[in-house]
Amino acid sequence: MRDVSNGMNDFYRRLLKDGYKSEDVQPALRQVERIVRMEQVKREIYSCTDCPLCTDGKGKVPGTGNTGTPFMIVGEGPGEDEEAWGLPLVGISGSLLTLILEKAGIKREKIYMTNVVKCRATDEKGKNRAPVHEEVATCGKYLQMELAIVKPAVVLALGKIALQFFFPDMKTMSGHRGNVYEYDGIKVIPTWHPAYVVRQHGESLEKAKREVWADLKKAIQCAKTD
Numbered sequence: 503m504r505d506v507s508n509g510m511n512d513f514y515r516r517l518l519k520d521g522y523k524s525e526d527v528q529p530a531l532r533q534v535e536r537i538v539r540m541e542q543v544k545r546e547i548y549s550c551t552d553c554p555l556c557t558d559g560k561g562k563v564p565g566t567g568n569t570g571t572p573f574m575i576v577g578e579g580p581g582e583d584e585e586a587w588g589l590p591l592v593g594i595s596g597s598l599l600t601l602i603l604e605k606a607g608i609k610r611e612k613i614y615m616t617n618v619v620k621c622r623a624t625d626e627k628g629k630n631r632a633p634v635h636e637e638v639a640t641c642g643k644y645l646q647m648e649l650a651i652v653k654p655a656v657v658l659a660l661g662k663i664a665l666q667f668f669f670p671d672m673k674t675m676s677g678h679r680g681n682v683y684e685y686d687g688i689k690v691i692p693t694w695h696p697a698y699v700v701r702q703h704g705e706s707l708e709k710a711k712r713e714v715w716a717d718l719k720k721a722i723q724c725a726k727t728d
């Protein structure tokens with residue numbers, strides 16, 4: 503496959519020769535380069551057989567959204583609906599998240615959403631389960647690639663698996679949720695996974711919703727001020 507950077511350098515030189523200004527050309531080419539690189543990552547994911555989840559899951563679920571955003575949301579892994587539709591965070595919990603984002607004035611297509619693990623993890627009864635350490639360690643390379651392409655200012659990390667991808671020593675969400683941490687120059691704010699929120703009832707549900715709302719607002723603020 504043709505090297506993206508070499509291709510972009512060729513386009514850059516040709517556009518300058520045609521009289522375009524460098525300051526106009528560079529942002530456009532960076533945008534195209536991000537899109538091409540992300541497409542290459544998606545292709546790698548679609549053909550990946552690197553861990554046993556490949557045989558469990560029918561479909562691969564790469565990230566989706568705006569590759570030029572300062573704001574990325576990282577979940578755990580695809581559930582049944584995500585696997586069926588091939589998109590991250592589109593089931594009940596993804597719909598709740600989209601609702602919360604809308605209330606905060608954010609269109610989901612303006613940001614980038616992805617998961618730590620790209621194939622669905624299931625138990626012996628076919629129910630969703632959390633990916634185990636080896637699966638996260640094997641699949642994490644794709645999230646690293648996505649982070650390197652998007653270079654977000656802020657990541658909202660949904661749930662314990664996402665938190666531990668960034669900070670393996672943080673064993674539980676409580677005590678870390680809502681704090682702003684630093685990972686490779688990216689601000690990472692852990693919050694409850696919406697799948698956890700939808701399992702709550704009564705006052706626990708209200709509390710979880712309030713906390714996710716506060717964490718989201720904090721993440722938006724960080725993305726704006728970076």
Ligand code: SF4
Pocket residue numbers: 547550551552553554555556562619620621637640641
């Ligand atoms: S979970 Fe990740 S590493 Fe495992 S097969 Fe799927 S894409 Fe490959």
